Amino acid sequence: MSEHDEMDGQGDASGEALARTPLTALHESLGARMAPFAGWLMPVQYPSGILREHAAAREGAALFDVSHMCQVILRPRSGKLEDAALALERIAPISVAGLAPDRQRYGLFTAPNGGILDDFMVANRGDHLFLVVNAARRDHDLAHLRAHLSDDCEIEALTDRALIALQGPRAEAAASALGASVASMKFMDVAETALAGVPCLVSRSGYTGEDGFEISIPADRAEGVAEALLEQAGVAPSGLGARDSLRLEAGLCLYGSDIDETTTPAEAGLGWAIQKIRRTGGAREGGFPGAARILAELENGPSRLRIGLRPEGRAPMRPPTAIFDSEDAAEPVGQVVSGAFGPTLGGPMAMAYAPTALAAPGTRLFGEVRGKRLPALVADLPFVPHRYKR
Amino acid sequence: MTKYTEDHEWLDLDGDIVTVGITEHAAEQLGDIVFIELPEVGDVVASGAEVVTIESVKAASDIAAPLDGEIVEINAKIVETPGLVNEDPSGEGWFFKVKIEDVGALAEFMDEDEYKAMID
Incomplete structure (x- = not known):
């Protein structure tokens, strides 16, 4: 029997030790099959299998460890958030300055040729911006941010926090059992709130097409929060295998597969991520890498x-x-x-x-x-x- | 008599007919199976030729014919319900039956103890 195409084979062959997340020990105790992914040792699936984990996200709730993703804080040197927002707009064709406090949106870093350097989430946290970027693009993105934003922002990659995603129709019941206030959040709201007594940064978002939450937790408290969620009815630990089939059913792009430096936002069907104010005729039109091609394609079609x-x-x-x-x-x-x-x-x-x-x-x-x-x-x-x- | 190949197939000999499937270990490694393409009855196959394609939720794999022979029966049930291979790999989840010329060729494959030693 020979395998040709293993989705969990995206490890690096550099021989460097794989990074462990704050939840690696928990995955191992749950019997996960672990594999290298973007330099991290990550759970691909648990003993119940990918089909059941996938079904948990559609019918119950699936708990994913996504701590490999890079959490970044952009803090304006001037103390004015707008300065950080406008700085980020120089490398991303989205409206950051128009993002209301405690709200999050999807964004792209673009290249001079109109291609996509990475996709990310950005939240307005009042006095700073909070970004989550792809694990495989971590080094690239941090260098990119430092090269273009250092004059205006302090850039800090958080290394002491876990990130988990709780996804599915029972996610609200499970999360609100640990912290009631999350139930009143709407899609793309962001809030600092305690879950099981642990201060967390919660957003109502995800990568499965389902309702759910992404939860940033201090690393040393992450296992307790994850275990408390797993004790709630209908919550199943789920790995990267189910995460991939869920996001594909939801039509969501995976950076490096569906989008990269050779695809433009319009080609990728991501024009919705570029707000009117950054488009031709908008008050903050253009001013990002690749604007000429990207805006022309949005007008005329790719x-x-x-x-x-x-x-x-x-x-x-x-x-x-x-x-x-x-x-x-x-x-x-x-x-x-x-x-x-x-x-x-x-x-x-x-x-x-x-x-x-x-x-x-x-x-x-x-x-x-x-x-x-x-x-x-x-x-x-x-x-x-x-x-x-x- | 059941024999095992290095490619995690089991071979069950009855007269000059060998039933072929994959082991529990292989089914577990593959994960949930979602698609199977089998050879056709009457196909004459050579040892090593890829005769079955399996797609699991995570990968595509091939099953090679372990011996020279003619396909005499296939398990259409696993084409309809690929998950049978995960549920019962050594029973209802068999793949195909091949009629072989040289029954002695089976001697080269591992017995159960040798196979278990290999996967441990």
Whole structure:
């Protein structure tokens, strides 16, 4: 038996020791299968398996350790938050200055060619900004922030905090059992609140399409909070395997797979993340790397788009499956960037890039899997509807 | 008589027919199986040829024919319900039956004790 395509194989081959999160011992005690991911030793799945963990997030609540992600504080040297916000806007095409206190939004760092350097979350914390960036882009992003923002901000990467995500229809009941005030939070609200007596920074957000919370906890108290959540009804520990199938069903991008320096925000369907005020004609139009191309594509449309694909058969189309517009076309029109079996969907699903003319839902394309051209229909994203608490 | 391959297949000989499946250890390593493509009855296969494709929630894998022979039966149930392989890999989750010419060729594979020693 030979494996070709292991999702948990993204470890670094540098020989450096893998970083452990404040919850690694807990994962091991729960029988997790651990694997390298972006330099960290992370749980891929627990003994119940990925399908059950996935179902927990859709029907109960799934608890993920996402402490590998990098938490960053940007503190304005002037003491005025707006200065930090406007500094961040120089490298990200989003409205940071328009972000209300205790609110969070999705953002992108862009490159001069219009490509995407990383995606992140940013929260307005009153006297500072709080960012969460991808683990695999940690060093890049910190260097990027220091190169462009040091004159205006103190930049601090937090190394003494865990980050967990509690996702699913029972997340509110489970979290509010530990700290009642979280129940009144809405999607993308951020609040400092105690859970099980531990001061936490909580946001109502996630990466599964479900309602839920992302919770930043002092490292030395994280295990207690995680254990208290796991004691609540319907909460199951869940690993990176389920996290990937959940985010793909939700049509959410994974940096390095679906978006990178070769994809632009418009191509990736992320135009919604660029507020009107930063677009052509807006009060703070442009002024970020790649603005000329990015704004032109938002106005006129890009030449290719990220699409959803539903293979007609049962075979998953995994990256980098080549996509063709007919059974006998000589040249591919695009390729799959993420693909897997969707447990809630009950069948295979993929995301791919395809020419705009072939991107309309219902268009029949073909993916070449093991030498065979298999039909797949372009589908609306997300594959499974979002259920955020707005 | 059950034999085991280094690729975590089990081989059950009955006359000149060998039933092939994957071991519990392999099923556990693969994780939840969501797609299986089997060979067709009548296919003549050579030892080492990839005859089965398995997709689990995390990876795609191939199963090689352990011996030269002709496929005489396949387990269509696992195509409909791939999870059967996780539930009962050494029983209901069998893959295919192959009719072999050289029954003696089975001698080269591991017995249960040797297989257990390999995966420990």
